[in-house]
Amino acid sequence: KNQVEQSPQSLIILEGKNCTLQCNYTVSPFSNLRWYKQDTGRGPVSLTIMTFSENTKSNGRYTATLDADTKQSSLHITASQLSDSASYICVVSDPSGGSYIPTFGRGTSLIVHP
Amino acid sequence: DTEVTQTPKHLVMGMTNKKSLKCEQHMGHRAMYWYKQKAKKPPELMFVYSYEKLSINESVPSRFSPECPNSSLLNLHLHALQPEDSALYLCASSQGDIPSYGYTFGSGTRLTVV
Numbered sequence: 001k002n003q004v005e006q007s008p009q010s011l012i013i014l015e016g017k018n019c020t021l022q023c024n025y026t027v028s029p030f031s032n033l034r035w036y037k038q039d040t041g042r043g044p045v046s047l048t049i050m051t052f053s054e055n056t057k058s059n060g061r062y063t064a065t066l067d068a069d070t071k072q073s074s075l076h077i078t079a080s081q082l083s084d085s086a087s088y089i090c091v092v093s094d095p096s097g098g099s100y101i102p103t104f105g106r107g108t109s110l111i112v113h114p
Numbered sequence: 115d116t117e118v119t120q121t122p123k124h125l126v127m128g129m130t131n132k133k134s135l136k137c138e139q140h141m142g143h144r145a146m147y148w149y150k151q152k153a154k155k156p157p158e159l160m161f162v163y164s165y166e167k168l169s170i171n172e173s174v175p176s177r178f179s180p181e182c183p184n185s186s187l188l189n190l191h192l193h194a195l196q197p198e199d200s201a202l203y204l205c206a207s208s209q210g211d212i213p214s215y216g217y218t219f220g221s222g223t224r225l226t227v228v
Contacts, residue, residue, distance in 0.1 A: 034217065036219075041202060041222070041224060042221050042222060043118075043120075043204050043206075043219035043220050043221045043222045044157075044204075044219045045219070046217070046218070046219075049217075089156065091217075093217075101159065101162070101170070102217070104156035104157055105156065106155070106156050107154075107156060109154075
């Protein structure tokens, strides 16, 4: 069964600090990996998307890395802001059957304190 | 237009009511999805429409009835719901049978069944 495991489950940091969130997956074959940010009660918003051939992708203060050999990804947030407080979800797609139905991780809840 | 628009944003309904959730996108995406998300849980796939045809139904109870009138619209008809159906309902769309770079979520409808 395809699985996506995220760690830590929750994280509290001070404003201005950096942090790194982890994602390990067993999805195979692998199409692409996406990181989403989800504010409470809102829909997920895409931060980055990477295929198996990409090692890193940046979007402003967010940088995602991917190691397809070890099936690991990380999301690094630089100079955190209060507005970064949200759930960060790792999503991996499996192209079998042509539907690219994704497998969701349970998310990391990030709280940024002033 | 790069958005998926969901209406209403909030809905409170009784267990005997009939209501509908609506989802609209104008990005030319040919696959559209309904997800259900409970608090602090990842989204759970309910239905997938590919090229306006229902391609996946994840054993969802018949009190949820999807409809895809055209390639831009997706409805979810609700009837005789239970309190445990209270959740955030998310619509998403993607480019379909190619690597899903365009997997976009709407902001969701917060449904409360009383």
